[in-house]
Amino acid sequence: MEIGFEIVEVGSVVNEPYEGGGKLSMHMHAVPLAETAAERGSVRPMVRFRNIRKSFGELEVLKGVDLDILPGEKVAVIGPSGSGKTTLGRLLMTLEEPTSGTIEVDGEYLWHMEKRGKLVRADEKHLHRMRSKIGMVFQHFNLFPHMTILRNVTEAPIRVLRMRRNEAERLALEMLDKVGLADKRDNYPSQLSGGEKQRVAIARALVMKPQVMIFDEVTSALDPELVGEVLAVIKEIAADGKMTMLLITHEMEFARDVADRVIFIADGRIVEQGPPSRIFTQPESERLQSFLGRFRAYRAGR
Amino acid sequence: MIEVYFEKIVPLMLRGVPMTVLLMLYGTLLAAVLSFVFGLARLSRFAAVRGTASVLVELIRGTSLIVQLFWIYYALPHLGVELPKLPAAVIAIGVNYGAYGSEIVRSAILAVPREQREAAIALNFNSYQRMRHIIVPQALPRMLPPFGNLQVELLKGTALAYFIGLGEVFYRTMTQLNYYLYLLVPIFTGLLVIYFALSQLVLLLYRWAERRLAAGRM
Structure with missing residues (x-):
């Protein structure tokens, strides 16, 4: 796993967009199919944020966000901490309620x-039905400490999907195998490293087969040497294709590699968005330029 | 004199032990159920449920156990509900200690990290499943030590049933005292020993349960 990441100098890119960074050119093909479909207007978005605002007391964290995410699209959300990007994911997972605006998932509010004929606040039953389409992986894993790894993964299929135990275990072991942890099935979360915990958390979310998956800064709580194994797993899932992904992240090279589109949020607004190839090489807004500049300086200093 | 004590009085005192234990067990059972009912009600989404539970708990905690016991055993019959001694004592003790236990349940549940609830929501558990399978199992080990303390309190509280004439240890002892006043010191000392032994037994059970619950996890 390469950690080093060079963002091509903004100036040089204008003239020779493909030569500045050898690694980058590999990803230039990643003009998302989804985006072209959107341009044709033929695909209904999987997720649609409409003028979403969210305040915590006096503090307005999101100040009117509009965002469509197409089926199968991998959208990375970057931005300084406190910009509201995590809140965006938490609203979508129904962990926070928007102050105003609407969110649609798969064509439903x-x-x-x-x-x-009137739009009213959703009840628990509606939320329960909608949540079956959405999954989330958290920054701090949030595994269930009182359950073995296998139980962590089988609990929701058994309780929520009413799956038979042996069927759930078969599926869970398949997922644990996918993240390389089938041999930890009888361990407890406390016996695992951070990276292993996060891979279990990914398996636990995957087993519910959500249409939209939110990855909320999933490597931010990990020791640097464990980041790679988690990102590799997510890349593999992304490569499978069909799942819509919202990747809230600080890992720029990861966003560049996996995302079809990168959203830059600052001060509660989407400041700039586009394919990673452009966002990272030709940022237009001053905010994004300085954000990437600071990021680069931080990387260089490390 | 010593022979009389060990051959006559102690056996008579010990004949009260089954009733004390029975009262403790039934009382504990009721108290445990009410602890969860009140504890969970005070965490309810619905303000009316929360409010009602809080008022009830405060009412119970704000009146003395012996007065509640007398009220249930002596006043309630005048209102048309006549209860035998054991049920009356079980209800008084269960309700009283249940009110205190609800605070233990409530705070143990609040001590489970918020993120656990969020993870359960993300996996689409409904609110009952979240409580039953995710939150309460993690809160339970936290509840045990304070529950152990409360259970010992409850055991000692069973002696109050003497005042309604229930034949438990204290009652059996006091009825003997009249005949053997010259043995007053050994008799009361024996009582201390019996309650102490029972408390230790209860605490031992809790230590064992704590170890069982902690095994393998965290």
């Missing part, structure tokens, strides 16, 4: 439902 997430936080609202229609009742006698």
